[in-house]
Amino acid sequence: MHIEDIRNDFPILDQEIFGHPLVYLDNAATTQKPQCVIDAVRKYYEKDNSNIHRGVHSLSERATRDYEAARETIRHFFNVKSSREVIFTRGTTESINLVASSWGGANVSEGDEILISHMEHHSNIVPWQMLCERTGAKLKVIPMHESGELDMVAYADLLSTRTKLVGIVHMSNALGTINPIKSMIEQAHAVGAKVLVDGAQAAAHIATDIQALDVDFYATSAHKMYGPTGVGVLIAKEELLEAMPPYQGGGDMILMVTFEKTQYNALPHKFEAGTPNIAGVIGFGAALRYIESIGFASIVKREKELLIYATQQAETFTGLRQIGTAKDKACVLSFVLDTVHPHDLGTILDREGVAIRAGHHCAMPVMQFYQVPATARASFSIYNTEQEVDALFAALGKARQMFA
Amino acid sequence: MFSLGDLYQEVIIDHTKSPRNFGTLDPCNHDAEGFNPLCGDQLHIYVQVDAQNTIEDIKFEGQGCSISTASASLMTQAIKGKSVADFKQLFASFHHMATADLDEKPDEEALGKLAVLAGVKEFPSRIKCATLCWHTLKSALEDAAEPAKTE
Numbered sequence: 001m002h003i004e005d006i007r008n009d010f011p012i013l014d015q016e017i018f019g020h021p022l023v024y025l026d027n028a029a030t031t032q033k034p035q036c037v038i039d040a041v042r043k044y045y046e047k048d049n050s051n052i053h054r055g056v057h058s059l060s061e062r063a064t065r066d067y068e069a070a071r072e073t074i075r076h077f078f079n080v081k082s083s084r085e086v087i088f089t090r091g092t093t094e095s096i097n098l099v100a101s102s103w104g105g106a107n108v109s110e111g112d113e114i115l116i117s118h119m120e121h122h123s124n125i126v127p128w129q130m131l132c133e134r135t136g137a138k139l140k141v142i143p144m145h146e147s148g149e150l151d152m153v154a155y156a157d158l159l160s161t162r163t164k165l166v167g168i169v170h171m172s173n174a175l176g177t178i179n180p181i182k183s184m185i186e187q188a189h190a191v192g193a194k195v196l197v198d199g200a201q202a203a204a205h206i207a208t209d210i211q212a213l214d215v216d217f218y219a220t221s222a223h224k225m226y227g228p229t230g231v232g233v234l235i236a237k238e239e240l241l242e243a244m245p246p247y248q249g250g251g252d253m254i255l256m257v258t259f260e261k262t263q264y265n266a267l268p269h270k271f272e273a274g275t276p277n278i279a280g281v282i283g284f285g286a287a288l289r290y291i292e293s294i295g296f297a298s299i300v301k302r303e304k305e306l307l308i309y310a311t312q313q314a315e316t317f318t319g320l321r322q323i324g325t326a327k328d329k330a331c332v333l334s335f336v337l338d339t340v341h342p343h344d345l346g347t348i349l350d351r352e353g354v355a356i357r358a359g360h361h362c363a364m365p366v367m368q369f370y371q372v373p374a375t376a377r378a379s380f381s382i383y384n385t386e387q388e389v390d391a392l393f394a395a396l397g398k399a400r401q402m403f404a
Numbered sequence: 405m406f407s408l409g410d411l412y413q414e415v416i417i418d419h420t421k422s423p424r425n426f427g428t429l430d431p432c433n434h435d436a437e438g439f440n441p442l443c444g445d446q447l448h449i450y451v452q453v454d455a456q457n458t459i460e461d462i463k464f465e466g467q468g469c470s471i472s473t474a475s476a477s478l479m480t481q482a483i484k485g486k487s488v489a490d491f492k493q494l495f496a497s498f499h500h501m502a503t504a505d506l507d508e509k510p511d512e513e514a515l516g517k518l519a520v521l522a523g524v525k526e527f528p529s530r531i532k533c534a535t536l537c538w539h540t541l542k543s544a545l546e547d548a549a550e551p552a553k554t555e
């Protein structure tokens with residue numbers, strides 16, 4: 001893997017911000033898009049644009065073919081048993097809401113428990129809170145240690161036959177922690193609970209084998225995997241999806257409609273009401289083929305090197321406190337400085353061309369845990385370099401100087 | 405091109421490091437909380453208003469970036485001893501300054517020291533940091549039921 005070749009795949013990286021080369025370190029929020037993804041989206045609009053599953057003309061047949069080919073790419077990428085288990089959504093958030101609403105509505109009632117972790121993104125907290133409010137079920141939280149690792153002893157204690165579902169993030173966007181989901185899933189299954197894995201942050205950085213993990217529900221977003229925004233996937237076991245009521249009603253999700261009764265379409269279409277983000281799905285497929293062309297072995301190795309390099313600098317930077325120091329972590333350096341508020345850091349670094357995120361990262365309970373209002377977060381990806389890490393720390397040095 | 409110095413003027417750094425009128429006020433007859441969900445800024449403003457509608461005393465506490473802290477600090481200095489009507493006028497002038505065209509000079513006569521915050525208009529994502537305290541004080545004076553937001 002040649003870093004220069006990879007950087008050349010991403011046209012956006014070649015630009016200056018306030019006279020400095022762009023240093024894009026906000027990959028946990030969204031990754032940049034390689035030319036092949038941009039080309040796939042563009043080709044659809046330039047050559048194939050038409051609606052899918054409903055035209056007999058050539059354009060519609062081509063669009064339908066490419067849309068369904070993307071589904072097959074995604075099935076293969078995550079080693080899913082059947083493409084009937086691959087449902088396109090607007091992203092992780094919608095995928096989780098789909099499960100909370102459809103599966104949760106049918107399977108969760110008063111006295112049941114939903115178990116999530118302290119480090120969840122708001123999108124894996126709020127839908128469950130809403131479900132609990134509707135049904136009278138109880139939301140329980142797996143605590144975490146100061147390092148940003150989940151307390152596995154507490155997890156085992158919290159699991160019981162009352163637990164209907166465990167919602168767990170594969171890799172935390174606020175801390176970088178990679179959770180031991182395989183054993184967590186086994187333990188949950190042992191008490192009869194289903195598991196939803198939020199793969200939004202992990203999917204581009206760690207190989208994920210849905211069948212080996214035996215995940216019941218898996219949600220992720222294309223835009224964090226070098227694909228377009230506003231598209232993602234819910235992967236779920238076929239027998240669960242078969243038993244679940246539809247999430248939204250409309251076109252495409254039906255077989256037969258009369259005013260008396262509607263017969264729903266087969267999977268996966270039952271959960272894809274309305275005209276989907278066709279270009280987005282096609283771009284999603286192109287993005288996963290791009291990741292496959294590099295391979296997770298190289299990705300993991302490279303991203304690890306980069307995180308180690310950045311962490312070493314963080315450890316010697318005066319006044320810097322790292323937030324999240326789990327043994328098993330990737331790609332995320334979350335921190336606070338003793339003299340400069342993260343939000344000011346964000347602005348000051350931007351003037352040096354360095355893009356980071358400052359805020360609560362949609363994980364306010366994590367901020368509450370560490371008793372900080374916000375953190376600054378640099379998050380890395382395959383195209384980042386050691387020089388960019390150096391630029392980050394040089395800019396941090398300037399910020400510290402300003403508030404000295 | 406705008407420089408960081410336009411935003412982080414010395415006065416602002418000074419008020420960040422040692423905010424004036426910081427703390428709680430007892431007694432106080434109005435108070436309100438304000439949140440900026442984007443960056444986690446959180447303010448609490450306490451005011452004591454007398455029978456003549458004069459803001460006798462004002463204090464704030466909370467956690468925020470340097471712009472929101474300095475803005476709150478400067479605001480409390482500017483407002484103390486003024487009438488509620490003066491506050492409304494000053495809020496309007498401040499809001500105008502923070503969102504005005506880039507080449508418009510701040511009205512230093514109306515704004516006094518508050519004009520040092522004029523630089524925020526060059527940093528669109530930071531305007532709300534500067535205006536949060538004003539929205540919060542407005543909520544306090546109106547005894548609003550909901551915490552103030554900057555939307």
Ligand SMILES: Cc1ncc(COP(=O)(O)O)c(C=O)c1O
Nearest residue numbers: 091092093121123173200201221
């Ligand atoms: C861990 C995690 N979960 C869920 C989400 C939500 O993803 P989306 O906004 O694409 O629905 C994100 C994105 O910020 C995330 O990092």
